[in-house]
Amino acid sequence: MSLRKLDVVIVGAGFSGLFLLHKLRSSGFSVAVIEKADQLGGTWHWNRYPGARCDIPSLQYSYQFDEDLQQDWNWSEKYSAQPEILEYLNHVADRFDLKKDIEFNAEVISARFNEEKSLWEIKTSQGEIETKFCVMATGCLSAPNTPDFKGLDDFEGQLLHTGKWPQTQVDFTDESVAIIGTGSSSIQSIPVIAEQAKHLYVFQRTANYSIPSNNGPMDPEQEAEVKSRYPEFRKENWENGFGIAGMAIEEMAVEDDEQGRKEKFNHHWENEGLGFLGAYADLMLDKEANEMAASFARNKVKEIVKDAEVAELLSPKFTIGCKRLCVDSGYFEAFNRDNVTLIDLNTNPINCITSKGLMAGQEEYSVDSLILATGFDAMTGALTRIDIRGRKGISLKDQWKDGAKSYLGLGISNFPNLFTVTGPGSPSVLSNMVPSLELHVQWISQCIEWMRDNNKKVIESTKAVEEEWMTLVNEVADLTVYKSCNSWYNGSNIDEKAKEFLPFIGVPPYTEKITEVAEQNYQGFVFDKTN
Ligand code: NAP
Secondary structure: OOEEEEEEEEEOOOHHHHHHHHHHHHOOOOEEEEOOOOOOOOHHHHOOOOOOEOOOOOOOOOOOOOHHHHHHOOOOEOOOEHHHHHHHHHHHHHHOOOHHHEEOOOOEEEEEEEOOOOEEEEEEOOEEEEEEEEEEOOOOOOOEOOOOOOOHHHOOOEEEEHHHOOOOOOOOEOOEEEEEOOOHHHHHHHHHHHHHEOEEEEEEOOOOOEEEOOOOEOOHHHHHHHHOOHHHHHHHHHHOOOOOOOOOOOOOHHHOOHHHHHHHHHHHHHHOHHHHHHOOOOOOOOHHHHHHHHHHHHHHHHHHOOOHHHHHHOOOOOOOOOOOOEEEOOHHHHOOOOOEEEEEOOOOOEEEEOOOEEEEOOEEEEOOEEEEOOOEOOOOHHHHOOEEEOHHHOEHHHHOOOOOOOEOOOEEOOEEEEEEOOOOOOOHHHOOHHHHHHHHHHHHHHHHHHHHHOOOOOEEOOHHHHHHHHHHHHHHHHOOOHHHOOOHHHOOOOOOOOOOOOOOOOHHHHHHHHHHHHHOOOOOOEEOOOO
16 A cells, blocks of 8 residues: 655544635645545434434524635525535535545544654555644544443344434334434434334433424525625624524523513524523523523423323423433424333333343333434544554543543644644534534634744644643533533543533634634644654
8 A cells, every 4th residue: 555645634524624625725735534434424424314404504504614605505494404414515525626635435543643753644444644734523423322232232123323324215114113312313313203113112311302493494585684694694603602693692581570581482492493592691501590491391391292291201300401402393292193102211221132122121122123312422432433642652542531631622732733623622512513613624724824834843732731721611611500410511421431521612702712822823832842
């Protein structure tokens, strides 16, 4: 196998990788994207389960780096379904001629920093590359979590994971189906699977909050209005704490009266999806305010679900928004169907998977298909599952075993010239991902250009700045209710993972911070360290 030499290797051909390729190639760097799948799309390639769709409005979940692109593209629905997002990404790749520099079916096996040469040696399933910079555009929710259920290998039916869905059509007609997990992926797929399957068994460990999407065709007037002022509309993203336009509310729930709250919550329930949490400014800051929203949402479940026992089981008990809020199209309604059964894993734990199905409590459920909707090793899994070695052969997995530390979610000490897009310590999953990743792509590209123009060879973060930054990340989270439950935001969905809060809350202060760092010649980072 021949050794290729490049300026930049980008790992992953999703939203981030595609834009990085375009940006860096336009600046004159030699670049390749390494992609393990046989096609581009990242999240939107792998998560093609029935009902998969984005829960950020289409007009906001799209690139803003090219005005012609955002004017030309038309989304067909308020919230885009997975096939349309994949089509959009293919359109972008064709429009900017990106595919010729993407190596498909190539999995990165290892990445090692050669200290003598100050180069990264990347080994993929297709060959070896030597590169000055390596950018991990591997996504925050891309390493599927498959719990170690006893007997999983014994199952003789069709075994599926929502995060690794097959490209071929999966048809559940006349089948008995079991789904484990009730997070966003499951909540989106249950109503669709319930319509096909003979019977669907839903195995729930923790009931989740979900807001109706009230999805529908794109309103042409709204689309025209947004397109007439797209840059200004995008600016609203940057001014909102979560990077979502239209959520900038200042009223406090605790200061409103009961009738006012009822009307406001109802309006947001019916119209805002994820923006339900933006009904008042204090919902994620104050437990009392949060409980007002939580209790409203629980009452909605009881209004929708006819069987009172099932409704009670489906009513979440924790702080709303503390686990990632879900947005659905007919989730709770699906439990009114005769062919859907809810099983509470707290009273009937899964004992084992059998050749025919699964044993929960004393009962065996025989099924044709078993779906694991059990989520991801979020934010760090896609990085620690690759053998990445920095200075002195230090492995990233080892360095992060007691917690992931990163400066601004962009750079990691001991790992020079390695950047992460939307890494731990950045708003990432607590923001609208597309603008957030665009911000990182712009920052990383400008940094690499600046280094070229200023004859700097190696950039790296230090232990001190990342300690300080991750302390701030946690101090900010302490001001909110985000730490009050088990969630993948704090690693508690994966047993062996360090339990620490990883996203930075607050898009505007974060944007200000990284802009200032760049303006001050990458303050906090160290260049051309000699030992
Ligand atoms: P998730 O939110 O982590 O949900 C996983 C589910 O599996 C939870 O209900 C969890 O229960 C359950 N589970 C995990 N291990 C289990 C075990 N050993 N036994 C029983 N149950 C188990 O994963 P997800 O639904 O794939 O969603 C992940 C994230 O992806 C979302 O939060 C969202 O950010 C993103 N996503 C976005 C969209 C969108 O934009 N539309 C759609 C899908 C996903 P516990 O809660 O008890 O741990």
